[in-house]
Every structure is written in C-alpha cells, then in structure tokens.
Amino acid sequence: MAAELTQDEMLRQVGSDYKYGFHDKEDYAFKSGRGLTREIVEQISKMKNEPEWMLKFRLKALDHFHKKPMPTWGNTELLNDIDFDNIYYYVRATEKQGRNWDEVPEGIKKTFDRLGIPEAERKFLAGVTAQYESEVVYHSIREDLGKQGVIFTDMDTALREHGDIVRKHFGTIIPPADNKFAALNSAVWSGGSFVFVPPGVRVEIPLQAYFRINTENMGQFERTLIIAEPGSFVHYIEGCTAPVYSSDSLHSAVVELIAKPGAHIRYTTIQNWSKNVYNLVTKRAMAFEDAKVEWVDGNIGSKLTMKYPSIYLMGPRAHGEVLSIAFAGSDQHQDAGAKMVHNAPDTTSIICSKSISKDGGRASYRGLVKVYPGATNVKSSVRCDALLMDEQSRSDTYPTMEIDEKDVTIEHEATVSKVGEEQLFYLMSRGLTQTEATTMIVNGFFEPFTKELPLEYAVELNRLIQLEMEGSVG
Amino acid sequence: MTAPKPILQIKDLHVAVEGKQILHGVNLTVNAGEVHALMGRNGSGKSTLSYTLMGHPRYKVTAGEVLYLGEDLLSLPTDERSRKGVYLAFQYPVAIPGVSVSNFLRASVKARRGQDVPVKEFRKELKALMSRLGVVDDFLSRYVNDGFSGGEKKRLEILQMALLKPVLGLLDETDSGLDIDALKTVSEGINALAAPDNAILLITHYQRMLNYITPGFVHVMQDGQIVKSGGSDLAKELEAKGYDWVSREPASTARA
Numbered sequence: 001m002a003a004e005l006t007q008d009e010m011l012r013q014v015g016s017d018y019k020y021g022f023h024d025k026e027d028y029a030f031k032s033g034r035g036l037t038r039e040i041v042e043q044i045s046k047m048k049n050e051p052e053w054m055l056k057f058r059l060k061a062l063d064h065f066h067k068k069p070m071p072t073w074g075n076t077e078l079l080n081d082i083d084f085d086n087i088y089y090y091v092r093a094t095e096k097q098g099r100n101w102d103e104v105p106e107g108i109k110k111t112f113d114r115l116g117i118p119e120a121e122r123k124f125l126a127g128v129t130a131q132y133e134s135e136v137v138y139h140s141i142r143e144d145l146g147k148q149g150v151i152f153t154d155m156d157t158a159l160r161e162h163g164d165i166v167r168k169h170f171g172t173i174i175p176p177a178d179n180k181f182a183a184l185n186s187a188v189w190s191g192g193s194f195v196f197v198p199p200g201v202r203v204e205i206p207l208q209a210y211f212r213i214n215t216e217n218m219g220q221f222e223r224t225l226i227i228a229e230p231g232s233f234v235h236y237i238e239g240c241t242a243p244v245y246s247s248d249s250l251h252s253a254v255v256e257l258i259a260k261p262g263a264h265i266r267y268t269t270i271q272n273w274s275k276n277v278y279n280l281v282t283k284r285a286m287a288f289e290d291a292k293v294e295w296v297d298g299n300i301g302s303k304l305t306m307k308y309p310s311i312y313l314m315g316p317r318a319h320g321e322v323l324s325i326a327f328a329g330s331d332q333h334q335d336a337g338a339k340m341v342h343n344a345p346d347t348t349s350i351i352c353s354k355s356i357s358k359d360g361g362r363a364s365y366r367g368l369v370k371v372y373p374g375a376t377n378v379k380s381s382v383r384c385d386a387l388l389m390d391e392q393s394r395s396d397t398y399p400t401m402e403i404d405e406k407d408v409t410i411e412h413e414a415t416v417s418k419v420g421e422e423q424l425f426y427l428m429s430r431g432l433t434q435t436e437a438t439t440m441i442v443n444g445f446f447e448p449f450t451k452e453l454p455l456e457y458a459v460e461l462n463r464l465i466q467l468e469m470e471g472s473v474g
Numbered sequence: 475m476t477a478p479k480p481i482l483q484i485k486d487l488h489v490a491v492e493g494k495q496i497l498h499g500v501n502l503t504v505n506a507g508e509v510h511a512l513m514g515r516n517g518s519g520k521s522t523l524s525y526t527l528m529g530h531p532r533y534k535v536t537a538g539e540v541l542y543l544g545e546d547l548l549s550l551p552t553d554e555r556s557r558k559g560v561y562l563a564f565q566y567p568v569a570i571p572g573v574s575v576s577n578f579l580r581a582s583v584k585a586r587r588g589q590d591v592p593v594k595e596f597r598k599e600l601k602a603l604m605s606r607l608g609v610v611d612d613f614l615s616r617y618v619n620d621g622f623s624g625g626e627k628k629r630l631e632i633l634q635m636a637l638l639k640p641v642l643g644l645l646d647e648t649d650s651g652l653d654i655d656a657l658k659t660v661s662e663g664i665n666a667l668a669a670p671d672n673a674i675l676l677i678t679h680y681q682r683m684l685n686y687i688t689p690g691f692v693h694v695m696q697d698g699q700i701v702k703s704g705g706s707d708l709a710k711e712l713e714a715k716g717y718d719w720v721s722r723e724p725a726s727t728a729r730a
Contacts, residue, residue, distance in 0.1 A: 262484075427578075429564075430585065433639075440578070445571070447571075
C-alpha cells in the first residue's frame, strides 16, 4: 500500500531540490593539485603569463596568508572546519577565452542557457563577463561603451592590456595583509571583473557579470576592481547561482571600488551559492570628495557567509550607503553587515540591513560606524530589522560605534519581529494559502531592498524567496 | 413560494480562546438574500463569533457545528473558507508592510476566482469600485493598511469585499472609527453588495450604521449567547432603552 504524501510533504520535497542544482561533466584544460604551496602560486602566475610584479604580489600575499590567524569572531566553529589542504586553488575550463557567443563551448552554453543568461544579455546587457570556473570564457563589450572609453573586461585581460592602470590601483583599497582571506585571494586570485570609467562618463546601462562554481572542492577567488574617475557613474551587478555538491566549497573574493571626486558607484550583488559554500568576501570602497558609493547586497545562499561591505569616506561630503538583506535557512549562517568609516567632514552614511531566519537558520548583523577626529558634521543612520520565522531560528546584532568627534549625528535602530499570526490570518482570510501568505509577508519585508534592483533581479529574488518558503511551510 | 435557502447555520456553538470559554451555545440561521445585524456590548462574544467563522487558529470550537451552504464549515482551513465565499471585514485590519494594495488585491482576487484576471480588466473593475467607495488612486501603491487612518482601513475592507463578491459577508464593527460621511459611503457600499443569492451578517455595537442599512433581522448577544432576536425595530428599541433592558428580560434560550 503506497503511503500518500500530504501537500506539505510534497512541497517540502520540491523545495529541497535546489533550483540550480545541476552540474556539467567536468572537462578542464588545467586543474591544479589540491592544497596551497608556493609552487602552485608560481604555476598560476606562469600559466597566466603575468608580469613579475604580480608574481611578487602573489607570493608576498601567500606569506601573509600563512602568518595571519583565522578570524576569532563570526562563526569560528565553521571557519575552523575549512581544510585549506583539500581545495583546488586553480582550475581553467578552456584554454582559450571566448570572444563572442559562438565561440563559447557548447556545454558551458547549455549551463548558461539554464540560468537564462543569453536572454538577460539580449535585454539590456552592455557587456557580459561570465566567469565559468576560475577563468572568464565569454566576454563582450558593446561598441558604444568602448567609444566612451569605458573598460569592462575580466581581471586577467586587464592585467595584460591595461597593466599600468591595474598596477596603480590593484590592492590599494584592500592590501593583502588586511585579513587572512584577502591574503588568500591575493595569492591565488583568478578572474573577476575590471571596470574603468573615464572622467565625466555616465554608464547608463548596468554592467553585469555572472559567477559560478562547478568543481567539487574548488575554490573560487575572483578579484574585482572598479575605478570611477571624477564625475563618472557606473552600476555594476553581480549575481550568482551554484550547483549542489556534497563537500564544501570555498568562495573568497576581493572587491575594490574607487570613487574619485564626484563619482558615483553602485554595486549590486545577489549571492545564491549552494548551501555547502563558504562565502568569505572582502568588499571595500573608497569615496573621495563629493563621491557616492552604494552597496546593494543580497545574501540568500551559502553555508556560511561573512561579508561586511565597507565604505571609507575620505573627502568632504562623500556619501555611503549599504542596503543589505540576508536569508538564513536550515544549516545556514549569514554573518553580514556593513562598515562606514568617516574620515572627512560633512560625510554621510546610511546602513539598512534586513534579515530573515528560518528552520533553525542564523542571521547576524555585524556593523561598524567609525568617525575620526576632525570629521565634523557627520551624519550616519543605521537600521537593522530581523524577522524570525520560527522558534528554532536565531538572529544576533553586533553594532559597534567608534565616535571620536563631538559634532556628529548618529541614529541607530534595531528591531526583531516574528511573522505575525494576525498577518497570516488576515492574508489567508483573503484566500491565500499559508505558503502564499508567508511569501507575501517576507517579500514585503525585503521590499526596501527589492525595489532597488533592476526588474529582472527583483523578479528572480521574489522567486527564490517563494522557493525557500515552499520548502518547509507546514 | 420557494423555501428559504440557508447559507449559514450555526448550531449550539461553543468556543474557547486560550482556555477561556467565550461562546456558550450560539444558534443562528442566515438565509440567502437576508441581512442580519448582531448587536451587543463589548465583550459579549460578537467578534469571537466572526473570528471563529473565519477559522482563526486561536479560537477553538469546543462544541456545536456550523454549516455553510449545507457543508461543514469548521473542518475547512481559513483560506479555503475564503475561496468558497466567506468574507470577514476586520474590525482592526493588520498592516502588511512592503506589500502594495494593488498586489495584495490581485493576489486575493486570483485566489477567490481561481484564475488570474487580465491586468487591464482588473484595473477597470477596480477603478469603478474605487470611485464608488471614494478611494483615491494613490491608495493602490501604498502598503496594505500601513499608516492608514481608521476610515481608510474600513474602505479597503469594503473594497475587498466588493472585489471578492462573497456569498457570506461578515462585517465586524465596520462602523467604528468612521465619521458620518465615511459611514454613509461605506454603508452604501455594503447595501450595493446585498443580493438575493448572498447574505450579510453585520456585527455592531451601535445602532447608527443601521440608519443606513436596514437589516431584516436583529439579534442581541450577551455573555456568549444570542438572548433576543427580532426585526429591524429591535435595533431602534435597543437604541432607546439600552442593553440593560435586554438583560432584565428573560433570556430566550436558557444558559447551560
């Protein structure tokens, strides 16, 4: 006699199948051995035909990596589980970089098709940097961008073709010695994006890149550098999905943004790594006089994310904003936050952080607002809201304020709430199922974030949340 | 003459909330085409009855039964009751931050009708109802009940009712918190919804809404039971004599 599944059980089964949990057969041109040695770093640099200074940079970073202790905060238990000797530090999918869509290998194309990338490109892409494994395989820049003098390329190409600009800025915002994972990235980085926007140029279409991990136990260490020259504007978008694998994967990116006087950079991320990925990312921006930097940061996937986008406000009237959401489901810890460093007078900042914890998931907000002496008339506002879906889930807030100047205005507000029985009852009394009602409440909670996304991303995010909600309501 | 078609039949309903018995045996039948008013003091059990009929999880039925169109209502989850045509206009509708009124209305209309309504058609229908209820356009882009005045909340409740076209409309203190103009508009909205094939149960503390809506039947609730029933004259009598007058009368049903 076959046991009948209840509706809730069926929903749970649907939800437990990770949406993008498919993967291609591995067909790699080069794969480094497991573990991290000086030889592997030298080999990576040699294979990429890098200039001497980059090899030196990598090797110095490797020293820092070995010397630096693991962070003693965040989720130390999970961090100490990382086995650095059991990770591939470099994998190249194909020997040659694809110049246009036709040249991209079939298997890779199929993967991107399932992720809807070609469609997104048709719609509004200015250029695509699709990172498959550690190397960029496809890349295009629309002609008018080129005419404006905008450079949008992968980091490896940038190093070859725009070596002087790269050398001048690379590692200046996040030096290798900054932290253990920045050091690791600096030693073994591969891929990532490079964007240079000339003075006064406004890039009206968002620049997008897609990232994906595809090898078991493979680390992904992309490196992104965005330089906005005075008075320019650029919006960079990065979204990622990853297949499910049984053992852990380490993702440790470094992203550096430089907004020169009067420039404006917006950097949007939605990370949806599969739930075995460690996502330990260092993101930092410098905003000079009258410049503006915005991090719009969404964390849905991964096993452990530790990410605190930072903005150093270096010149008068610089403005920084971090708008972030985190979704922590079963066996997930989202340790996310923001850091605002006010180093000049009349600088302003806003932090808005929203998190949801469900099925025993854990979301933490970790933030710092620092005001140096002499940074007068600073205004900063911090708001973090946490929504708990059940009794097993957890939310923590670790806000830090270091204010060394009197003439400042700092606001801080934090709330923790539960999905209300009354809200659910109200929506269900209008015919919505419990799953639909919960999804609607959660999407509403994230709305201040979602409305900042381009439409396609907003739709995708809402769909992801719907899948998460369907996973275990019952 | 055809026999009256019962929409709602409440039989000896006992309800407890968090262990406390609130309803002590309610009996009430509402037929198609009828408008009933349920009156009584605060705390007499009126709202408990409406929440129970809608299936609020904290309201536990300890005895009795409720038939809706001849079927057991109490075994259905809240959302199914709604899709089958039961509607509750809340006394205190909750806010759903971040969810726009238009998204919310579309989702509920889709649930009730079992299919998506084309955007254009939906807009047209909505606009017509909005102008009738004196609701301005910017209402649609606001978040559901978030920062709404009392009057705006009640208008939204009636707007939803008009869209969802319930078979059984339960209106819980819809008149409270309304100024006289709003009361008039809302009452007209409710009157427009009364039809031969549906039924309305108005729950109210005061008689004033009954100046605009004339119920065929008036019931008085006290201590969790209906203690007196009559025609629309009963409401006027209550207004003149107060609820104490009913208390002094012998109860129509003996309290268990």
